Amino acid sequence: MRRVVLLGSTGSVGTQAVDVVRRHRDRFRVHGLAAGGSRLSLLAEHVLDLSPDVVAVADRDAEPSFRSAIRAEAERRGLKPADHPHPAVLTGPEGVEELAAGGVDVVLNAIDGALGLASTLAAVRTGNLVALANKESLIVGGDLIRRIAQPGQLIPVDSEHAAIAQCLRSGARGEVHRLVLTATGGPFRGRARTELAAVTPAQALAHPTWSMGPVISINSATLVNKGLEVIEAHLLFDVPFDDIVVMLHPTSEIHSMVEFSDGAVIAQASPPDMRLAIAFGLAFPARLPGVARAFDWTKSYDWRLDPLDDVAFPAVDLARHVGRTGDGAPAVYNAANEICVQRFLAERLPFLDIVDTVARVVGEYQPSTIRDLADLDAVDTWARARATEITDRRTP
CATH class of the missing domain: 3.40.50.720 (NAD(P)-binding Rossmann-like Domain)
Structure with missing residues (x-):
C-alpha cells in the first residue's frame, strides 16, 4: 500500500x-x-x-x-x-x-x-x-530543484514527459540520440506568420482538440506551452537542447518519442487521457490495470507528424535560448509571457507581439545566480514590470 x-x-x-x-x-x-x-x-x-x-x-x-x-x-x-x-x-x-x-x-x-x-x-x-x-517547479525553479533532487526523484505527470520517461526504459541513457516532443500545433497549425497578424482572442482560444483555460489555450496557440515543455524535458532528462525536437501531431495520440543511437524510435501512444500519465506518476515504476481505454484496433488511425515552422512560431526556439542561458532566464520567459497573454486577451496587444515582447524582455535580462526563492521572486517581479511597461506603450 x-x-x-x-x-x-x-x-x-x-x-x-x-x-x-x-x-x-x-x-x-x-x-x-x-x-x-x-x-x-x-x-x-x-x-x-x-x-x-x-x-x-x-x-x-x-x-x-x-x-x-x-x-x-x-x-x-x-x-x-x-x-x-x-x-x-x-x-x-x-x-x-x-x-x-x-x-x-x-x-x-x-x-x-x-x-x-x-x-x-x-x-x-x-x-x-x-x-x-506543476510547470513552475521546473520552468521557474529548475536551478534550485536540480541542486537538491536525487536521480529519479521527480516523476513527470505531463503527458509528453511521462511518455518520454516510459520510452527511455527501452534503452540505456547513453544510447539516447534525441527526444521528440509532439504538439497539436494549436488552432493555427499550418499558417504562415503573415496570416497570424490579425488573430483575435476568440480565434486563439478555439483550440481544435482540447477545452482548456484561457492562458494555456493562448500558450498552445503561440506554442509557448511547447517551449516550456522543451525546457522541462531538458531539466528532467538531461538531454541537450539541440537534441530535443518538436513535431506537430494534431490527433494527440502519440504523446512523445525517443530516438536511440541505432536509429530506432520508441513511441508511447494511447487515446488522449491524462489519467495514464497520472497513474504512471503515482504507481511508478509499476503500471496499474484498467486506467483508461485502449485503442480499438479494428479502426484506422492517422498518426501524421509534421515539422514545426519556427518562423511562424518562434516560441520554441526562444525557449531553447532561455534554457541554455539559465540563471533565471526561464523565469523571465514565463513571467513576461503571462503579462503578454493578459494584454492580448484584453485586446491590448496583437497576437504576434506576445512572443516578440517576451523575446525583448528576455534580451534585456541580465542573468544572475539564483540562490533561493527570494532571488526568483525578484526576477519574476522585474520581468512582469518590464513586460507591463513595454506593452503599455503599444496599441493593437
Missing part, C-alpha cells in the same frame, strides 16, 4: 488523480489532500471519499467554511458526525508546504503557480518521490 499526498486535488489533474486512487484503493492510502480553497464543496467530497489524515487549504481563512462543507456533504450522504472523517486542517501556503514535506511514498503536485514550486522544494528536501504536474 503506497501512502500518497495529492496537492491541488480540486483542479483538473487533481480530480483525475482522485479518480485513479478511487479505482485502485488496494494500491493507495491517501495521507493528505491540499487545495487552494475556491472549491471547498468538492474538497469535502474528496475527504469523505478518501478519508485523509490531513487537509491543507492555501486560503488562511478557509477552515470554518471547509468544516461546514464537510458537514454538509456528510449530511447529504446521510452520515452522522461519528461516521465521517475529521482530518487535521492546515491553512495558508505554509500549511500546504508542511503537508508536502510529510514523510510519504509519493507526493503528486498538481498545484498551479508559484505555490507549487515551494511545495515541490519542500517535498524534494524531505526525500519524497514527487509526481510532478
